[in-house]
Amino acid sequence: MNGRLRRWLWRCAARLHHLDFALFLPYLARLPLPLGYALAGVRGRINALTGRDWRSMGLGFRHIHRQSLAGYALLQPSASRAQLSAWRRGRFISEAHDEYEARLIAAGRLQELGCEFLPGDALSHCQQRERGLVLLTLHFESFFAGVGFLGRCGAVINLMSSAVTHDPRVDRAVRTHFERKYRGLEHYLNGGQVLDMEMGLRPFYAMLNRCETLVVLGDAPVLPKGASMTVDFLGGPRRIAGGGLRMAQRTGSDIGGFVCVPDGTGHYRLVMCEPGPSQDPATIARIYHFFSAQIAAHPGGWWASDLLPAMPVQAEDA
Numbered sequence: 001m002n003g004r005l006r007r008w009l010w011r012c013a014a015r016l017h018h019l020d021f022a023l024f025l026p027y028l029a030r031l032p033l034p035l036g037y038a039l040a041g042v043r044g045r046i047n048a049l050t051g052r053d054w055r056s057m058g059l060g061f062r063h064i065h066r067q068s069l070a071g072y073a074l075l076q077p078s079a080s081r082a083q084l085s086a087w088r089r090g091r092f093i094s095e096a097h098d099e100y101e102a103r104l105i106a107a108g109r110l111q112e113l114g115c116e117f118l119p120g121d122a123l124s125h126c127q128q129r130e131r132g133l134v135l136l137t138l139h140f141e142s143f144f145a146g147v148g149f150l151g152r153c154g155a156v157i158n159l160m161s162s163a164v165t166h167d168p169r170v171d172r173a174v175r176t177h178f179e180r181k182y183r184g185l186e187h188y189l190n191g192g193q194v195l196d197m198e199m200g201l202r203p204f205y206a207m208l209n210r211c212e213t214l215v216v217l218g219d220a221p222v223l224p225k226g227a228s229m230t231v232d233f234l235g236g237p238r239r240i241a242g243g244g245l246r247m248a249q250r251t252g253s254d255i256g257g258f259v260c261v262p263d264g265t266g267h268y269r270l271v272m273c274e275p276g277p278s279q280d281p282a283t284i285a286r287i288y289h290f291f292s293a294q295i296a297a298h299p300g301g302w303w304a305s306d307l308l309p310a311m312p313v314q315a316e317d318a
Contacts, residue, residue, distance in 0.1 A: 017057045022173035029103035033266045044096030048089040058169040064306050071308035090300020101145040106184030115149040115268045122272035123153035132208030132253030134244045136218030139304035146260025151188040156212040163198040208251040216244035221310040231288040236313035248278035257287040259294050
């Protein structure tokens with residue numbers, strides 16, 4: 001393929017990518033739920049075939065498509081190529097559903113969705129607290145909708161986000177998508193906020209000192225100069241970002257975890273890993289054992305699998 005044709009194809013792909021986020025996703029959020037979910041799944045399958053992800057489109061090459069396969073190979077070395085490819089396809093479908101759910105929330109339709117909480121007293125962990133609570137979660141299945149469902153407990157729920165979506169290389173429609181989904185979510189958080197961690201950590205410490213709940217993604221590699229922790233995660237000790245644990249410990253807050261998974265059209269299950277004292281190493285070990293089990297049960301639901309190569313298993317003397 002010559003350079004001129006490659007550039008033309010890329011411009012076409014970039015234009016379609018823009019129209020997808022600017023027009024098609026908002027359109028899906030106006031459809032009846034059964035049709036919207038079905039088309040979101042079709043969109044995910046197309047993304048899997050083409051290797052399209054908003055991060056890949058921003059950088060100009062299909063690194064998510066390639067690195068996801070590498071991540072699943074690390075997760076399950078004995079898996080066949082067909083199984084790895086199926087998990088990767090599931091990863092794109094799960095991400096597409098998350099993007100659709102975000103637009104439903106931005107359109108004010110969260111009340112149309114149902115959620116079962118497991119165990120039955122899961123919501124009580126966020127209510128009438130005497131100290132703050134950090135809830136870790138993963139880029140897994142429907143975590144973003146899960147944050148909205150947590151808001152139904154009546155407590156103040158906050159979410160830590162990232163300014164990576166503001167990168168000028170990211171398509172303008174994608175940046176608008178994230179802005180609208182975050183502002184839409186805030187309507188359901190009882191006064192809680194979605195704030196970028198790059199703005200500084202002081203607001204997050206203040207939230208925890210007010211005995212509020214802060215949701216933090218707990219499956220990211222360590223950032224330059226960022227806090228880290230080593231946990232037994234997905235088959236061995238891995239060094240990952242530890243900002244959530246550090247904030248919990250410094251504010252005397254508890255720490256727990258949750259995942260939110262689809263359970264039929266418009267229905268979900270939010271599964272809570274019971275919070276405990278952040279100073280107790282057994283608490284964080286229990287949370288990551290819970291996360292590992294959830295991913296092992298449905299690898300294709302973990303749409304951060306491309307990050308696993310950046311979190312290698314540590315040597316015993318590391």
